[in-house]
Amino acid sequence: MSSLLILSLLNGLAYGLLLFLLSSGLTLIFSMMGVLNFAHASFYMLGAYLGFQLSAVTGFWVAIIISPILVGLIGAAVERFGLRKVHAQGHVAELLLTFGLAFLIEEVVQLVWGRSAVNFVLPQILRDPMFVLDGVAYPTYRIFMMAVALGMLAVVIVFLRTTRVGLLVQAALGLPRMVGMLGYNVPRLFTQVFAVGSALAGLAGAIGGAVLVTEPAMARELGPIVFVVVVVGGLGSVFGAFVASLIIGMVQTLAIGFDRPIYAMLGFGSPGEGGLAELWSVSLAQIAPLLPYLLLVLTLIFRPRGIAGTRDL
Amino acid sequence: MKHVIGTVAVSAALVFAPMAQAEEPIRIAFVDPLSGPLASSGELGLRHYQFAVDEINRNGGVDGGRMLEVVPFDSKASPQETVLLLRKLADEGFHYVSQGNGSSVSAAIIEAVEKNNSRNPDQTMVFLNYSAVDPALTNEKCSWWHFRFDTEVNQKTAEMTDFIADNKDLKRIYLINQDYSFGHAVGDAARSMLGEKRPDIEIVADEYHPLMKIKDFAPYIAKIKASGAQAVLTGNFGADLTLLVKAASDAGLDVDWYTYYSGLLGAVTAMGDAGVNKVYELSEWHENIDNPELAAFAGAYKEEFGDDWRYMRVKFMFGMLAQALDEVGDDPAKVAAALSGMSYDTPLGQAVMQPENHQIIMPQFVTVLSRDVPNDLEGTGIGRKTIREFPAQSAVVPTTCQMKRPG
Numbered sequence: 001m002s003s004l005l006i007l008s009l010l011n012g013l014a015y016g017l018l019l020f021l022l023s024s025g026l027t028l029i030f031s032m033m034g035v036l037n038f039a040h041a042s043f044y045m046l047g048a049y050l051g052f053q054l055s056a057v058t059g060f061w062v063a064i065i066i067s068p069i070l071v072g073l074i075g076a077a078v079e080r081f082g083l084r085k086v087h088a089q090g091h092v093a094e095l096l097l098t099f100g101l102a103f104l105i106e107e108v109v110q111l112v113w114g115r116s117a118v119n120f121v122l123p124q125i126l127r128d129p130m131f132v133l134d135g136v137a138y139p140t141y142r143i144f145m146m147a148v149a150l151g152m153l154a155v156v157i158v159f160l161r162t163t164r165v166g167l168l169v170q171a172a173l174g175l176p177r178m179v180g181m182l183g184y185n186v187p188r189l190f191t192q193v194f195a196v197g198s199a200l201a202g203l204a205g206a207i208g209g210a211v212l213v214t215e216p217a218m219a220r221e222l223g224p225i226v227f228v229v230v231v232v233g234g235l236g237s238v239f240g241a242f243v244a245s246l247i248i249g250m251v252q253t254l255a256i257g258f259d260r261p262i263y264a265m266l267g268f269g270s271p272g273e274g275g276l277a278e279l280w281s282v283s284l285a286q287i288a289p290l291l292p293y294l295l296l297v298l299t300l301i302f303r304p305r306g307i308a309g310t311r312d313l
Numbered sequence: 314m315k316h317v318i319g320t321v322a323v324s325a326a327l328v329f330a331p332m333a334q335a336e337e338p339i340r341i342a343f344v345d346p347l348s349g350p351l352a353s354s355g356e357l358g359l360r361h362y363q364f365a366v367d368e369i370n371r372n373g374g375v376d377g378g379r380m381l382e383v384v385p386f387d388s389k390a391s392p393q394e395t396v397l398l399l400r401k402l403a404d405e406g407f408h409y410v411s412q413g414n415g416s417s418v419s420a421a422i423i424e425a426v427e428k429n430n431s432r433n434p435d436q437t438m439v440f441l442n443y444s445a446v447d448p449a450l451t452n453e454k455c456s457w458w459h460f461r462f463d464t465e466v467n468q469k470t471a472e473m474t475d476f477i478a479d480n481k482d483l484k485r486i487y488l489i490n491q492d493y494s495f496g497h498a499v500g501d502a503a504r505s506m507l508g509e510k511r512p513d514i515e516i517v518a519d520e521y522h523p524l525m526k527i528k529d530f531a532p533y534i535a536k537i538k539a540s541g542a543q544a545v546l547t548g549n550f551g552a553d554l555t556l557l558v559k560a561a562s563d564a565g566l567d568v569d570w571y572t573y574y575s576g577l578l579g580a581v582t583a584m585g586d587a588g589v590n591k592v593y594e595l596s597e598w599h600e601n602i603d604n605p606e607l608a609a610f611a612g613a614y615k616e617e618f619g620d621d622w623r624y625m626r627v628k629f630m631f632g633m634l635a636q637a638l639d640e641v642g643d644d645p646a647k648v649a650a651a652l653s654g655m656s657y658d659t660p661l662g663q664a665v666m667q668p669e670n671h672q673i674i675m676p677q678f679v680t681v682l683s684r685d686v687p688n689d690l691e692g693t694g695i696g697r698k699t700i701r702e703f704p705a706q707s708a709v710v711p712t713t714c715q716m717k718r719p720g
Contacts, residue, residue, distance in 0.1 A: 007535040015529050115353035116579030117555065119693070129565060136538045137565030142531075212528050213556055213583050216353075221528065256522075256532040286492055289526045 003134035008257035009250070014142040016249020017149035018211070020242050022204035022222065023229035024156060025197030031236035031310075032173045032193050034091055035083060038098040040201055041223035042105035047071045047202030048209025048218065049113055052120035060123045060210070068202035075198025079191045102219065110216045117215040141211055148207060152200065156238050169193060173236045174310060228292045232299045234309020243307050248292045255288035262287075338382035339375065339643050341366075341409040341441075341634075342402050344395060344422070347387040351414055354551075357578055357620075358413055358443070359385050361627040364614050369631055375638040381631070390414065392421035399425040403438065408645040409634070413444025413463070416494060420449070423456045430458055430719065437645045439652070441634065443627055447494055448502075451672040455714035460652050460671045462630040464597070466495065466548070468674070468708040469573055470502035473546070473595050476679045476701055477571060478510040480544075485515050487542035487568075489533065491553055492521035499548035499573070517542050525553060530560035538566055550574035555583030562587030569593065576623060576697060581682065581690040588682045589695060598625030598661065599680050599697040600688040606660045608688075621690050629664060629675065633657045646719075663705055670714035674705040 026040045047067050054063035078101065086093040121127075122141050129137030160166040172179045172189055180186040209218070229248065233240030263270065263280040304312040343362050345355035366381045374380045386402070388395045395418050402410060412422055422440050430437040442450065442461045446469070451461055477483065488503055490496030500519050507514055517540040522533065534557075537545060545568050549557060554574060561568065562584075570592045574580065576599060584592065598607060600621065611622035633655055634648070641647035654668035664675035680697035689696040 004535055004539045008532055011529065011531040011535065014531075115356070116691075117552075117583045119582045119585065121585065127563060132565070134538075135565075136535055137563070139563040141563075213552060213559070215552065215579065217552070221526075253529075253532045257536060259520075259536075283521075286521065286523060289523045 003136070004257055007133060007136055007138070008253050010138065010142070012250035012253035013246065014145055014249070015253060016246040017146045018204060018208050019225065019229055019249055020245035021145075021149040021152060022201055022208070023226045023233075023245060024152065024238055024241050025200035026226055027230050027233060027236070027238055027241040028156075028169075028173075028193050029197040030230050032169065032176065033083075033094075033190055035094045035098065036091075036227070037197075038095065038223070039078070039101040039105060040098075040197070041219040041226055042102045043071050043075060043198045043201040044205040044208065044222060045109060045214075045216070045219035046074065046105060047205025048120065048214040049109055049118070049205075050202070051206030051209055052113075052118050052214050055120070060126075064203065064206040067206040068199040071202025071205070072195040072199030075202075076191050076195035078198075079194035083194070084187060084190070102223070106216055106219060113216075115216060117213050120210050120214040122210045141207075145207055145211060148203070152203070153238070153242055156200075160238070165189075165192075225292055228296045232292075232295055232306050234306025235312075236310040237306070237308040240306055240308030248295070251291050252288050255284045255291065259283050259285040336379050338380040339409070339638065340382045340384050340407055341411055342407045343383050343385045344388045344398060344402075344410060344412045344418075345385075345414045346390040347385060349390060351390050353578060354414055355388075357623065358627070359383070360618055360620075361614075361622070361624050362411070362631075364617070364622075365628045365631045368610070368628075369635050375635045376642050379638075379643070381635075388412065388414070388418055390418065392417050395421050396425050399429070399438075403429050403433070403436065406436070407438065408643065408648075409439050409441060411441040411443060411630075413442060416445040416447030416450060419445035419447070419459075420454055423450065423454060423459045426458045427456055434646075434719070437649075439645045439649050441630055443624065443630055446498075448498055451670040452713045455670050455712070455716060457653070457671070457716060457718055458649055460649075460666060460673075462626050462633070462673050464675070464677065464708050465672060466498040467502050467710045468672075469595050469677075470499060470506055471710050472677055472703045472707055473571055473573075473593075473679070474503060474506040474510055475703070475707065476593070476595075477507065477514075477544070477546070483511075483514055483543055485517050485540070485542045485544075487518050487520070487537050487540055487545045488516060489518070489520040489522065489537070489545060489547050489549070489557070491524045491549055493524050496521055496524070496548055499546075503546050522553070525551065527553065527556065530557045531564065533557070534560045534564045534566050537561070537568070538564065542568060544569040544571060546571040548573050550577055550580075552583075555580050558584045558587050558592065575682070576680075576690065578623070579691070581693050581695055584682075585693065585695070586684075589684055590681060592682045593700065594680050594682075594697065595677055596680065596697075597629075597675055597677050599678060599699070600690060601680075601686045601696050601698055602661065602678070604660050626673075626675075629657065629659050629673075632659070633664075633666065665705060667709075667712075669716055670712040671716070672712070674708040676705050677703045677708065679703070 022044055029037050050070050051063045051067040054066055082097055083094055086097050126141040126144055128140055130140045130143050131138050160170055176186055229241050229244045233244035261281045261283050343359055345358050346352055347355045362383045366383050370380045386398055419442055426438050426440050440459045444463050446465045448465045448467045488500050490500045572594050575592045575594045614622040637648045637651035641651050652666050655666045657664045662676040666673055678699050679701040681700050682695055683698040686696035686698050
């Protein structure tokens with residue numbers, strides 16, 4: 001295998017796992033409460049900014065633990081004092097609330113930290129290369145990012161499968177009203193799930209903000225792709241979200257590494273000039289950012305329950 | 314004694330100020346994105362405008378004591394919105410419109426101004442462009458009423474490739490640009506000019522990536538590495554530049570970067586030490602140019618806004634506008650005639666608004682990011698250092714403009 005292929009696969013894996021860390025929380029929230037939380041990516045951004053702020057005081061390692069906890073608390077407050085109040089008005093009111101919240105958080109972040117990027121950097125130990133492949137260093141933080149995401153996947157799955165609360169959550173994912181009838185406090189369960197989901201987004205932000213860039217546009221830019229992961233992965237399935245994240249990460253990365261015009265990919269010769277030639281000459285890398293959304297549309301049409309969903313959307 | 318003089322000056326200003334204000338101020342419409350994703354660069358431009366105008370007003374204004382006033386309008390980065398806005402500005406009697414973010418918006422303004430000025434020859438408008446650099450605006454789309462105060466892509470690339478051509482060790486270069494009109498203009502210009510000046514340099518790739526959508530540039534970096542390039546030329550700005558350079562540094566990619574926008578908002582902060590001694594930029598001024606007048610001006614801005622002064626061309630633009638207003642008064646048709654072909658003495662040398670296409674030529678500098686500089690950007694300890702100076706004349710490039718003077 002060429003080193004470009006290996007690197008592309010590794011990069012795709014790392015990006016996919018970051019996506020998973022970000023969207024796993026939304027999968028839980030969306031499946032359980034039916035709330036299309038537009039502010040989910042804003043929690044990701046908050047995690048990054050709080051991580052940046054805290055790391056100046058406590059250092060990076062403590063910051064990436066405290067920051068998600070704070071974001072989780074903010075998430076709990078949003079659910080308890082916002083979503084629960086408007087719940088009676090139905091999903092549209094909830095959706096509008098999170099929609100407004102996303103803008104609010106973005107403006108607040110700009111007021112507090114300014115409009116340009118902040119200097120949130122990883123500690124040197126994570127920046128050092130883990131190994132060097134054919135002259136390209138592979139930084140440790142990518143491996144670290146993968147490890148954290150896989151660790152969280154394991155924790156969430158074990159929690160859902162084996163603990164009593166986990167079983168309740170699973171039940172409430174499918175039949176929330178029945179669980180309520182049985183005497184369990186479903187609203188409190190909602191708050192907890194919302195908090196955990198937000199905290200996972202906060203964790204993704206604290207790591208992703210340092211690895212990529214921490215700026216006010218980061219939520220807006222990553223927001224839509226999270227919904228793709230949730231829908232393609234399927235309602236109620238953390239594992240589905242995992243697979244969907246990896247597919248999206250791999251597709252995007254490989255499309256860049258092995259770029260060629262569409263006509264060549266489909267096995268045709270060069271279309272020459274004029275007519276639709278320009279369209280056929282669009283390269284794979286240029287359309288790579290569209291592919292997730294294409295996948296979203298196709299999933300909704302042909303397989304509404306996604307990869308591993310428990311019910312149709 | 315100094316105290317007394319100061320007091321006298323202040324009271325004189327107080328006495329004379331009301332007289333100067335008796336006449337209406339000359340209004341300049343600032344049309345740039347003030348909401349949405351590009352709001353931060355729009356607001357940055359607006360602060361520059363207000364600061365540059367304040368300086369002129371403090372020194373007595375223009376045309377025998379009239380003040381200048383900048384009135385902001387939100388273009389929403391949309392040509393359609395801007396065309397509607399222009400109609401409103403014409404109704405409200407604005408003579409001067411200025412914009413810089415987005416060449417598609419500039420093209421729409423040129424068209425709207427042309428239309429207005431041919432229908433209402435008594436109510437003409439002049440368009441001052443401070444940043445939109447698509448070559449078309451001073452070539453096939455050129456207009457008598459449009460004046461560009463920034464060098465366009467072909468001019469920038471001509472100087473940058475001159476600089477690159479001097480690097481005898483360079484054999485393989487990688488072009489990566491944003492997939493839209495500006496990025497393609499940079500890529501095309503670089504390819505043809507390098508081919509002319511240094512046919513021995515192999516252009517190993519001419520890559521275009523989606524605009525402002527890539528979060529992780531690692532896949533591109535792997536490709537650049539695999540290509541064996543020694544240097545990368547890119548017109549990228551904003552996140553597309555910072556993420557690219559950061560990803561390269563993390564992958565240990567050891568190449569030189571030839572850029573146009575690494576001094577913009579947030580870029581140096583995001584790149585940090587990854588950019589030091591690696592990132593070259595072409596610009597009309599930078600914070601370590603040893604010129605007391607401009608340094609004091611930039612320092613006063615930093616004092617007031619806590620942020621670095623970036624676009625010295627905004628100061629030069631208002632200097633030229635003031636010179637025209639002083640000469641001919643507030644008559645847009647006469648101002649346009651005065652600006653066309655105007656020579657203006659900047660503290661760094663002469664700038665000329667070329668009459669054949671209304672494109673400025675001015676001295677420019679190739680810089681490299683360095684820690685070994687007296688002044689830094691964004692408090693990073695990293696600033697720009699001059700590597701090479703280009704006189705205004707080096708920015709002369711051929712134009713296809715057929716300038717039509719009205720009347």
